[in-house]
Amino acid sequence: MQFETSTLPHITVGTHTDEKTKLFTLTLSVDIHASYTIAGNAVEYVYSEALLAGTGSLNRSQFLDKLNKTGGSLTVSFNRSILTIDLRSQIEYLTTIHQLFKALMSEPTFLPTEIARIKKNVHNDLELQKEDARGWAQRALEQTLFGSTDRRQSASITELQKNVPTVTRQQLTALHERVLAQPWIVTQSGTKAMIESTNKLLASLKAKREPDTTISAHLPKTLERRIVLIKSIPSKHNVEFSIGAPLLPTLHHPDYLPFVFGLAVLGKWGGFAGRLMSTVREKEGLTYGIYARTESVYGSEAGYWRIMTFFAPEKAKTGLTSTLREITNISQKGVTDKEMARFKAILNTQQSLLNDSLLSSLSDLHSYLSEGFTLDQVAEYKARLLNVTKAEVNEALKKYLNPDKLIISAAGPVEKIKKELIQLAKTADPKS
Amino acid sequence: MLKKQKNSLTKFSVPGYVHVRTVHDISEYKLKSNGLSVLYKYIPDTGVITTNITYQVGAKDEIAGETGLAHMLEHMLFKPTKPDLIKKIDSSAMQFERETGCTLNANTWQDRTTYFFSYPKEHFARALTIEAERMVEVVLTDKEFLPERNNVLSEHDMYFGDPQFALNQAMMATAFHSHPYGHETIGFRHDIETYTPAKLERFYRNFYRPDNATIMVIGDIDKKTALTEIKRIFGHLENPTTSVPRITAVEPKQEGVRRVSIVRPSSINLLSFGIKHEGMPSKEWFLLSTLLAILTYGPESVLNRALVDTGLVTSVEGSLNPGADMNMATLTITLAPGTKHEVIENKVTTLIAGLTANVITPFLKKVIAHTLTDEYVNRTSSLYIAMELTEYTATGDWSVYFDTEKILQAITAKDLLALVKKNFDQSQLTIGYFIGTK
Numbered sequence: 001m002q003f004e005t006s007t008l009p010h011i012t013v014g015t016h017t018d019e020k021t022k023l024f025t026l027t028l029s030v031d032i033h034a035s036y037t038i039a040g041n042a043v044e045y046v047y048s049e050a051l052l053a054g055t056g057s058l059n060r061s062q063f064l065d066k067l068n069k070t071g072g073s074l075t076v077s078f079n080r081s082i083l084t085i086d087l088r089s090q091i092e093y094l095t096t097i098h099q100l101f102k103a104l105m106s107e108p109t110f111l112p113t114e115i116a117r118i119k120k121n122v123h124n125d126l127e128l129q130k131e132d133a134r135g136w137a138q139r140a141l142e143q144t145l146f147g148s149t150d151r152r153q154s155a156s157i158t159e160l161q162k163n164v165p166t167v168t169r170q171q172l173t174a175l176h177e178r179v180l181a182q183p184w185i186v187t188q189s190g191t192k193a194m195i196e197s198t199n200k201l202l203a204s205l206k207a208k209r210e211p212d213t214t215i216s217a218h219l220p221k222t223l224e225r226r227i228v229l230i231k232s233i234p235s236k237h238n239v240e241f242s243i244g245a246p247l248l249p250t251l252h253h254p255d256y257l258p259f260v261f262g263l264a265v266l267g268k269w270g271g272f273a274g275r276l277m278s279t280v281r282e283k284e285g286l287t288y289g290i291y292a293r294t295e296s297v298y299g300s301e302a303g304y305w306r307i308m309t310f311f312a313p314e315k316a317k318t319g320l321t322s323t324l325r326e327i328t329n330i331s332q333k334g335v336t337d338k339e340m341a342r343f344k345a346i347l348n349t350q351q352s353l354l355n356d357s358l359l360s361s362l363s364d365l366h367s368y369l370s371e372g373f374t375l376d377q378v379a380e381y382k383a384r385l386l387n388v389t390k391a392e393v394n395e396a397l398k399k400y401l402n403p404d405k406l407i408i409s410a411a412g413p414v415e416k417i418k419k420e421l422i423q424l425a426k427t428a429d430p431k432s
Numbered sequence: 433m434l435k436k437q438k439n440s441l442t443k444f445s446v447p448g449y450v451h452v453r454t455v456h457d458i459s460e461y462k463l464k465s466n467g468l469s470v471l472y473k474y475i476p477d478t479g480v481i482t483t484n485i486t487y488q489v490g491a492k493d494e495i496a497g498e499t500g501l502a503h504m505l506e507h508m509l510f511k512p513t514k515p516d517l518i519k520k521i522d523s524s525a526m527q528f529e530r531e532t533g534c535t536l537n538a539n540t541w542q543d544r545t546t547y548f549f550s551y552p553k554e555h556f557a558r559a560l561t562i563e564a565e566r567m568v569e570v571v572l573t574d575k576e577f578l579p580e581r582n583n584v585l586s587e588h589d590m591y592f593g594d595p596q597f598a599l600n601q602a603m604m605a606t607a608f609h610s611h612p613y614g615h616e617t618i619g620f621r622h623d624i625e626t627y628t629p630a631k632l633e634r635f636y637r638n639f640y641r642p643d644n645a646t647i648m649v650i651g652d653i654d655k656k657t658a659l660t661e662i663k664r665i666f667g668h669l670e671n672p673t674t675s676v677p678r679i680t681a682v683e684p685k686q687e688g689v690r691r692v693s694i695v696r697p698s699s700i701n702l703l704s705f706g707i708k709h710e711g712m713p714s715k716e717w718f719l720l721s722t723l724l725a726i727l728t729y730g731p732e733s734v735l736n737r738a739l740v741d742t743g744l745v746t747s748v749e750g751s752l753n754p755g756a757d758m759n760m761a762t763l764t765i766t767l768a769p770g771t772k773h774e775v776i777e778n779k780v781t782t783l784i785a786g787l788t789a790n791v792i793t794p795f796l797k798k799v800i801a802h803t804l805t806d807e808y809v810n811r812t813s814s815l816y817i818a819m820e821l822t823e824y825t826a827t828g829d830w831s832v833y834f835d836t837e838k839i840l841q842a843i844t845a846k847d848l849l850a851l852v853k854k855n856f857d858q859s860q861l862t863i864g865y866f867i868g869t870k
Contacts, residue, residue: 001478006512009707022808023805023808023809023812039717047607052731060731061732064730064731064732065732065794068730068732068798068802069797069801070801071800071801071802071803071804071805072801072805073805074515088806088809090801090804090807090808093801097440099594105551117741117743118770121577121740121741121743121746121796123749124745124746124769125746127746127769128700128746128766130699131699131700133593133699142833161525232445234697235593235698235700235868235870236593237589237590237592238586238589238590239591239594244774270535271529271535271536271537272510272526272529272530273529274529278530281583282526282579283579283584284579285578285579285580285581285582286586287583288581288583288584288586288587288590310586310590311585311586312585312589315582315586339734344534345531345532345533346529346531346532348533349532349534349551349552350533351534352479352480353480353533353534353550353551353552354551355478355479355480356475356480356482356550356813356814356815357543357649357812357813358812358813359809359813359815360810360813376742383698401454412593413495413647422620424557
């Protein structure tokens with residue numbers, strides 16, 4: 001699949017052109033992070049819906065009516081202060097979709113009546129998250145690892161719910177100004193004519209001023225021991241786990257790619273190839289799924305590594321013991337020559353398979369463009385991942401995977417196993 | 433590229449096959465030697481192929497006490513086969529992924545079980561060989577079965593911890609007294625706990641056979657090579673002498689609303705309407721799909737406007753199963769804190785009864801437009817094309833894959849109002865409450 005990149009003032013654009021397509025797609029992302037606050041987080045929740053709730057010339061009903069007549073979609077979401085707008089349209093309706101996109105970016109109304117409606121909806125949505133055990137386990141891990149103003153920080157759901165009613169129209173307008181001012185990353189697919197007209201539109205919408213590059217990033221806290229975080233959600237049947245620790249190397253650090261490679265050997269995300277799936281699932285029958293990967297490494301912002309899994313309460317202790325055993329083994333003994341060869345083939349195939357999916361290819365490109373890569377650099381970076389050596393991988397695993405210095409975050413029906421979990425936290429040797 | 437496509441679509445006869453039909457760019461063949469069906473679609477220049485084998489066996493082929501057996505068997509096809517044991521290797525399917533990084537998975541539904549691989553095209557023969565071996569040579573022993581049963585129990589608990597899944601399971605069991613659609617494909621927990629290798633073996637021998645399977649080849653491989661390789665690898669497989677056993681239960685007439693509730697220590701409260709309907713791909717199935725979209729799809733939909741925008745509920749969702757027989761769709765509403773089930777049940781009932789042509793008509797074009805956009809989006813990957821084709825294949829006519837626009841264009845407001853009258857009649861509904869006590 002062939003891509004091109006181009007640059008407009010403060011906009012990086014990645015493009016796939018196909019003169020026979022009937023479809024136009026666009027993804028626009030904007031990193032608006034400066035410093036995490038609960039109030040700011042609440043504004044982001046409301047903004048995602050408020051942006052689609054009416055423009056200068058169209059009220060919400062008229063906007064939705066016009067959009068739905070095209071069969072197109074416009075979705076807005078926030079994740080860790082990165083706004084993403086996704087647009088899909090059939091070719092014949094692109095002019096209308098452009099008009100709607102222009103209207104929502106240039107003249108959102110943020111009417112008080114709409115804001116009041118949205119606040120109630122957001123409150124209700126947040127209520128559901130209180131029983132999201134998997135989400136809680138990861139959030140608690142991040143809350144423990146990162147400083148109070150870091151983008152990975154988050155308030156409790158109840159605190160967020162308390163802050164949603166205080167969101168004002170002025171705050172939404174200020175956030176929108178920031179969205180217009182910060183650099184945009186855009187990936188799109190369509191015919192050449194569609195791409196050209198979209199680029200003109202994007203250039204006309206982008207605020208003509210220098211972006212604010214102040215970002216409050218923190219190194220994750222270092223861990224001196226194993227920590228256990230526990231949340232009781234009795235309506236669930238499995239206990240969800242996020243197990244992880246800080247990861248100081250960032251994308252361009254020499255240890256980063258070897259560590260990513262080694263972590264794939266431990267628990268490649270998706271499929272059955274990782275050691276954790278081979279042992280904890282296949283051989284021991286302890287869980288349906290167990291995967292590992294690096295998380296939230298943004299440019300120069302350090303992130304963390306995480307294992308995601310779940311166990312039935314009565315198998316939690318055994319499951320965790322097996323997981324810690326695998327971490328210990330790979331950290332101390334490293335990966336084998338056979339695994340090096342195997343995972344080079346696996347990671348290489350994953351790149352080949354991107355050719356089968358336009359949307360996956362665009363998403364992959366978008367993530368690299370967001371980190372400031374050029375197309376050449378993307379190719380070079382991917383090649384570097386395939387050329388890491390066993391010595392580099394094993395050194396990185398030894399440095400950054402320590403079974404005695406990690407967080408075990410658990411959420412679900414934990415009442416009967418709390419003592420066991422806490423005991424496990426105190427146990428330095430997982431085999432004992 | 434055009435030249436390549438032209439060559440691939442040119443009609444030619446392949447020895448050993450019956451050419452069943454070609455619709456647009458998809459061709460159907462049948463192997464003369466054993467009745468294996470083949471669907472072929474060419475996608476040039478990607479270097480990638482998706483192969484998907486679909487067996488006409490699913491939850492509806494299971495008897496009481498053995499629910500979930502089709503799904504359990506699906507898991508066992510990722511264990512070593514007899515040839516694997518002779519070669520002293522791990523499961524060849526797993527090994528395929530672990531050596532090459534191909535995408536692999538499987539899923540089981542009411543009428544079918546499907547296995548798929550996406551991989552660089554040089555692995556075509558290897559992928560076919562794995563499918564051929566596990567069609568007839570799976571090993572079902574305690575050694576492989578017991579750990580995998582634990583994984584299935586883990587999967588069951590993962591689903592069952594979800595309030596919507598738990599409520600849906602209870603509603604299906606309430607709605608269907610005789611037809612085997614009355615249980616979820618994962619099965620009941622106690623049934624899973626009491627499976628044995630012998631039960632699995634019987635089920636496997638009954639349903640895993642060439643004349644009960646369709647293999648789809650979608651991607652960057654020419655037709656001649658594809659068909660030649662399929663014949664070489666599958667052509668010698670034999671069918672059992674017995675016919676495929678089928679459960680022929682017909683659901684008795686429902687004579688009044690059926691109700692079920694689940695009470696859990698949860699803060700979530702759900703209300704769900706179960707609506708019986710004819711199977712896919714009947715006109716009624718598409719009518720209900722359209723009506724559910726009008727009621728629940730996006731912020732402009734009827735129930736979003738009336739219930740979500742007013743803060744009474746958090747979300748509304750319509751779900752329609754792609755099963756061939758009479759089935760049950762659901763309209764599920766997540767209540768906002770403090771909202772009573774009964775209040776929303778009455779409101780929804782009134783809203784649906786009050787639908788008129790004036791309300792429905794403006795939505796019709798929008799539903800068609802959205803469906804087409806979704807099709808364009810989903811049909812940009814061989815894997816997704818195979819997934820969509822699977823449902824049409826399993827329900828009897830894959831060519832409907834090309835007909836959705838035509839079918840939807842023919843739908844009128846009058847059709848939908850007639851559907852409301854027939855299918856939303858109180859006496860035909862199943863109503864479920866998930867009651868959170870926290």
